[in-house]
Amino acid sequence: MTPRPLSSRRATLAIAAFSSFFTLLATAALQGCGETPEFDKSLQHTPETLVQEFVVRYKNLPENRRTLKSAKTAKPKGEAPDVDQAGKSSRKEAAVKGAMLKEAETLDNVLATLEERLGKLEGVPRAEAAKKAADLLEQEPAVKDEHKKEVVERLRQLD
Numbered sequence: 270m271t272p273r274p275l276s277s278r279r280a281t282l283a284i285a286a287f288s289s290f291f292t293l294l295a296t297a298a299l300q301g302c303g304e305t306p307e308f309d310k311s312l313q314h315t316p317e318t319l320v321q322e323f324v325v326r327y328k329n330l331p332e333n334r335r336t337l338k339s340a341k342t343a344k345p346k347g348e349a350p351d352v353d354q355a356g357k358s359s360r361k362e363a364a365v366k367g368a369m370l371k372e373a374e375t376l377d378n379v380l381a382t383l384e385e386r387l388g389k390l391e392g393v394p395r396a397e398a399a400k401k402a403a404d405l406l407e408q409e410p411a412v413k414d415e416h417k418k419e420v421v422e423r424l425r426q427l428d
Contacts, residue, residue: 316401326379399427
């Protein structure tokens with residue numbers, strides 16, 4: 270008896286079946302041991318790291334953008350956008366302005382980011398984190414005194 274070669278259709282199906290089987294086997298074997306990964310706690314934000322980031326962003330601001338609006342004139346976050354007379358929402362306009370934010374970053378924006386992130390720290394109340402950040406910023410020589418006073422005052426007002 271001489272061996273008969275497989276037909277090309279049978280060969281193709283056999284190769285596809287073996288490939289599928291080994292792919293599924295490899296996927297199942299490489300799933301891991303089922304444990305949840307543990308992350309390095311030192312990589313989490315702290316008031317110190319947030320202040321360092323603030324200082325770096327402050328140093329990169331152009332001189333003409335280092336003015337703060339007073340807390341009374343600043344528009345509070347979360348207000349509903351106005352609707353113009355044509356019936357279109359100003360959200361599209363706000364999205365365009367948000368995209369241009371990186372080009373027009375100001376001290377107010379940098380400070381608002383710091384305030385927001387201080388409120389999101391795990392295991393640290395916002396008021397405590399803001400107080401710690403204010404203490405650190407008071408000792409920071411890279412921030413000009415007139416800006417330092419205003420920034421620290423706004424941080425101490427956070428609850």
